[in-house]
Amino acid sequence: MKLCSFLDPSGAHRIGVVSERGIVDVTEQVPSTGAGSPMRRLLAADTDLSTVNSDGPVVTTARLLAPVPDPTKIVAAPVNYRDHQVEMSQDSHIDSLGVFLKAPSSLTGDSELVELPYHDRRFDQEGELAVVIGRRATHVPAENALDHVAGYTCLLDMTMRGGEDRSVRKSFDTFTPAGPHLVTPDDVGPLDQLELHTWVGGTLRQRADLRDLIWNVPALIAYVSSVMALEPGDIVATGTPAGVGQVQDGEDVTVEITNIGRLSVTVTDNGAVACPTRGKDKGPKPPAELTPVVERTQN
Known part of the structure; x- marks a missing residue:
């Protein structure tokens, strides 16, 4: 459904x-x-x-709107694909970094605008699978984690690059498009058979198999629920694969996931001002050029 x-x-x-x-x-x-x-x-x-x-x-x-327009929290997974770890030249990934929070006020829906706040900073797209919690989860073992899932949706974790805290760089208003629908597990099927694609301006930037997540969905829910209670409607974003890149005013960004749907938004820099913080040349270094999309053969 x-x-x-x-x-x-x-x-x-x-x-x-x-x-x-x-x-x-x-x-x-x-x-x-x-x-x-x-x-x-x-x-x-x-x-x-x-x-x-x-x-x-x-x-x-x-x-x-976003399928759940008012979750109590959005939990996100940093560096949860090894190819993204390589392109960002990161020494560590999720098993050392844990998770971070995005502001629920950053949510927006399908066909809406992503509003870039500053004209002097770099902003990138990150396409992801998002999990919507259906039953309260606290200290849930991985083998029972999927029992707490109401469904899945597409999500874009829009990101300002720099040295500021992740929760700041990713929590601007409109920086978490989600949707268009919440799709129940019975209609999604096995998660390890899903594929993710992200396009910017019609160019394919990201292509991933969900089976390549470092921490899969059950492991991620189990870990998060050991740190904080997950409430019905909460969103867990599972991380982005390689292929992140800068987005510009007027570009359309689309993420599509097998059996889940296709989410599209448009980027605007209308009203952008100079950034008041000084993290521009700090933090993880994104690739200067787009990471080539790796074509996969069917097993």
Whole structure:
């Protein structure tokens, strides 16, 4: 099943099932009590998503939001592919770095704008698989971790390069596009069979097999849940492969993941100002030239 969050013409948050007919508004089936958006309330109720009735009328006007527009946290994995470790000339990867947090206010949806805040800094795209938590998870063993997953979505971890803390460089408003839909595990299939592709301006920059994650999804959830409780609706971004590169005003950025969907946004530098911090020439060094995309043969 595919679900989405959207705004109706009045600006109210709604939730829909994405069917062959279009988006069916199912907000009335969501519990009216509890905190947060309709999607967060639905997940917090531990509802069997397959039981949501999608026989209603199709929505004619909908502005898509991130599938969960208001998670309590976004947890992200740094350097979780070895090819990205090589291109960034990093001595360490996730097993030494742990994870970091992105501000939930950085979320935006499909077909929206990514707003570059400064005209004198480099900004890169990072395409990723994102996990949406469906049941509260704390100190969960890896073998049970997928029981706590509501579904998956595409995510772009937009990044300012430099020496500032990761959580600062990646938390500007609009720097976490996610969507377009939350896809339930039964429709996604085995995670190690998924492929990720990212294009910028129509040029393929990233291509990865999800089986190449250093810490796979169960291991990542197990670790994060040993540090902090994961609540329904929380998002865990699994890391980006090689192929990161600078984005410019006017470029379209698209990430696509097998069985999950295709997320597209447009970059703008309208209103950009000079950066007030001085980390420009510090921190991890991104490649000066784009890392060549490695074509894979089927096993």
